[in-house]
Amino acid sequence: MNDIRALKEQQRDKHPGFDSYLECMTRSLFTGLATFSLGFAGVYFLQQIGQRYLPYTRKGNVLVATLVSTVAAYKVTSDRTLACQARWMAVEDKYSVLQETLETTPEKETAKSRGKYTDSSKYKSGKVAGQRHKASNKRTSTQDEEDEEEAFGNGASDESNRAQLIDDREYDSVASSAMHVTKRILNAQNVVIIQPYIKWGPRKSVTKPELLLQEAEALVRSLPRWNTALSLKVPVETLEKRQLFGSGKLEELKAIIRVQQEAGAMLSCVFISKGTLTYTQKQTLEHEFRLPVMDRYSVVVQILRLHAVSMEAKLQVALAELPYIWSQVKGQEAGSKGPIGGSRVFLSDSQRQMLQLRERKLRHELASIRSHRELLRNRRRQKNFPVVAVVGYTNAGKTSLIKALTQEQSLQPRDQLFATLDVTAHAGLLPCKLQVLYMDTVGFMSDIPTGLIECFVATLEDAMLADVIVHVQDMAHEAHGEQRAHVERTLGSLMRTGSDRTLTPDRIINVGNKIDLVPDPNVILQKDASVEDDDARLHLISSQTLHGVHELLLEVERRVLRVTGRQRLTIRVPMGGPELAWLYKNAAVTETAADPANAERLLVNAVISEGKLQQFRHLFIGSRKT
Numbered sequence: 001m002n003d004i005r006a007l008k009e010q011q012r013d014k015h016p017g018f019d020s021y022l023e024c025m026t027r028s029l030f031t032g033l034a035t036f037s038l039g040f041a042g043v044y045f046l047q048q049i050g051q052r053y054l055p056y057t058r059k060g061n062v063l064v065a066t067l068v069s070t071v072a073a074y075k076v077t078s079d080r081t082l083a084c085q086a087r088w089m090a091v092e093d094k095y096s097v098l099q100e101t102l103e104t105t106p107e108k109e110t111a112k113s114r115g116k117y118t119d120s121s122k123y124k125s126g127k128v129a130g131q132r133h134k135a136s137n138k139r140t141s142t143q144d145e146e147d148e149e150e151a152f153g154n155g156a157s158d159e160s161n162r163a164q165l166i167d168d169r170e171y172d173s174v175a176s177s178a179m180h181v182t183k184r185i186l187n188a189q190n191v192v193i194i195q196p197y198i199k200w201g202p203r204k205s206v207t208k209p210e211l212l213l214q215e216a217e218a219l220v221r222s223l224p225r226w227n228t229a230l231s232l233k234v235p236v237e238t239l240e241k242r243q244l245f246g247s248g249k250l251e252e253l254k255a256i257i258r259v260q261q262e263a264g265a266m267l268s269c270v271f272i273s274k275g276t277l278t279y280t281q282k283q284t285l286e287h288e289f290r291l292p293v294m295d296r297y298s299v300v301v302q303i304l305r306l307h308a309v310s311m312e313a314k315l316q317v318a319l320a321e322l323p324y325i326w327s328q329v330k331g332q333e334a335g336s337k338g339p340i341g342g343s344r345v346f347l348s349d350s351q352r353q354m355l356q357l358r359e360r361k362l363r364h365e366l367a368s369i370r371s372h373r374e375l376l377r378n379r380r381r382q383k384n385f386p387v388v389a390v391v392g393y394t395n396a397g398k399t400s401l402i403k404a405l406t407q408e409q410s411l412q413p414r415d416q417l418f419a420t421l422d423v424t425a426h427a428g429l430l431p432c433k434l435q436v437l438y439m440d441t442v443g444f445m446s447d448i449p450t451g452l453i454e455c456f457v458a459t460l461e462d463a464m465l466a467d468v469i470v471h472v473q474d475m476a477h478e479a480h481g482e483q484r485a486h487v488e489r490t491l492g493s494l495m496r497t498g499s500d501r502t503l504t505p506d507r508i509i510n511v512g513n514k515i516d517l518v519p520d521p522n523v524i525l526q527k528d529a530s531v532e533d534d535d536a537r538l539h540l541i542s543s544q545t546l547h548g549v550h551e552l553l554l555e556v557e558r559r560v561l562r563v564t565g566r567q568r569l570t571i572r573v574p575m576g577g578p579e580l581a582w583l584y585k586n587a588a589v590t591e592t593a594a595d596p597a598n599a600e601r602l603l604v605n606a607v608i609s610e611g612k613l614q615q616f617r618h619l620f621i622g623s624r625k626t
């Protein structure tokens with residue numbers, strides 16, 4: 001697993017002997033030999049000086065030097081070996097627990113299909129399974145498997161039921177007539193983008209129309225083989241009008257499209273960048289333009305369909321499509337007499353039943369996946385790894401930031417909207433050597449109907465329950481202020497709806513990303529200097545050049561320690577005793593040193609939670625003082 005390998009490599013420099021037992025022993029032996037040589041040379045040299053005054057023989061000198069350096073070398077080697085052994089065993093145990101935690105996150109499915117992590121079955125056999133058994137000595141792997149079966153029911157048949165739900169031809173034809181979405185984009189699509197905006201009055205668009213248009217273009221760019229043939233912004237009085245635009249404007253738009261077509265452009269569709277078009281608006285515009293018309297909802301659904309990798313994400317997207325189809329059907333039933341010419345959604349009785357049944361099945365399957373997620377979340381909590389969720393507007397650089405913080409090479413940031421559709425866990429190491437799990441999340445976007453986002457809210461539950469939330473903002477984006485406000489509003493409403501945790505400022509770290517693209521970062525710094533609460537300050541970084549990433553890591557550490565009630569302590573433990581191994585396993589050990597006051601003891605600097613400290617006290621203290 002790449003996370004584990006990267007972590008081990010990071011630790012390797014800091015912990016001699018970390019990587020393998022053999023290496024551990026070899027290093028101890030070399031330290032012993034070095035002590036012997038230095039000791040011998042030192043003692044011999046001192047005796048040579050003393051020989052002027054005392055009657056030493058050469059043989060005597062060698063004998064004394066050998067004796068003294070052998071004792072010193074023995075002491076150093078044995079202490080080092082014991083410490084090394086304890087550390088090696090404990091750290092390996094701890095990693096196997098981490099490995100198991102990552103393996104059993106809901107992302108296991110995603111990871112498998114992306115080939116991101118190694119096959120989990122490998123860890124259930126042989127050496128690693130043995131270690132896992134040792135590490136989680138209260139739970140056996142059989143218990144784990146029973147839990148999984150209990151939560152998932154009969155795994156294989158569930159999988160095939162879910163795959164059937166996704167691959168349903170009858171449904172696909174209904175979806176394609178209602179939304180113009182397709183399973184695969186086979187041919188190049190030339191899209192006309194029209195961005196309507198209200199110029200005056202109380203309902204005036206908050207975001208500048210140029211920025212809205214840029215976002216619409218970015219949505220089109222996120223689809224393979226989709227090109228923008230033409231993009232226009234059009235002022236309107238209201239977004240509710242039957243034909244959306246005034247008659248004069250509509251004629252103007254039709255003429256522009258006609259000119260394009262006469263010049264030989266093969267236009268595929270018109271993308272009206274409005275959340276959802278009503279059935280009548282869509283019908284009217286399709287009739288007028290003589291081209292299929294899509295709105296933001298259907299374009300986003302098309303992107304989500306193509307980017308969904310895990311079964312959960314696919315089911316979520318499938319569920320997100322249904323309200324849209326029903327709204328089109330209802331619009332038609334309401335007797336809106338749209339002109340003939342648009343794509344009508346005729347549903348037979350059996351198709352209606354099919355849609356109703358599909359909705360029930362999708363909800364059932366998602367509920368079962370979510371109960372499994374809950375189970376895994378509880379298990380992850382028991383394992384006590386602090387969780388840091390990375391949230392933000394789509395394309396702000398969440399995945400890139402996690403890559404910068406964890407050095408996990410398998411993460412592939414993409415310049416696409418909604419590139420990440422699954423909440424995935426990635427192991428990282430804080431400067432104090434405490435392991436944390438970073439959760440990558442689905443990006444937010446404004447002007448996306450709530451029905452579409454609701455389906456992904458459940459995946460954000462994990463993020464809401466994280467110890468610390470990192471809010472990534474794209475400082476190079478002109479509308480970063482609006483984007484930040486939108487994310488904060490959405491996070492606030494998510495907290496109100498489902499979570500038992502409050503969104504206190506000490507849990508949120510504001511990160512200003514892509515600072516390498518900002519011509520004058522001082523302007524941002526000056527603005528931020530007026531913020532009184534230190535916790536609300538913006539941390540300026542670039543995930544690409546890694547500028548400010550180390551400072552951010554220190555801030556993440558500070559918050560994690562504070563929020564999770566962990567503390568740094570120096571604990572005195574007997575050399576080679578069980579205490580050291582216990583600390584390596586249950587706390588983050590930063591440093592060990594010989595106790596100058598007592599040669600039999602070690603001073604261990606560790607980061608430990610209050611609960612674990614109580615446990616340590618209970619297990620080891622009482623009979624002795626630390």
Ligand SMILES: Nc1nc2c(ncn2[C@@H]2O[C@H](COP(=O)(O)OP(=O)(O)OP(=O)(O)O)[C@@H](O)[C@H]2O)c(=O)[nH]1
Nearest residue numbers: 394395396397398399400413414418419420443543
């Ligand atoms: N110049 C620059 N580009 C960056 C930086 N961080 C991210 N990017 C680029 O921004 C694009 C989006 O990055 P991602 O990390 O995929 O963004 P995201 O927030 O995970 O996006 P979604 O998963 O789609 O919501 C990619 O092309 C990155 O290479 C940065 O600090 N500087």
Ligand SMILES: [Mg+2]
Nearest residue numbers: 398399419420
């Ligand atoms: Mg991402």
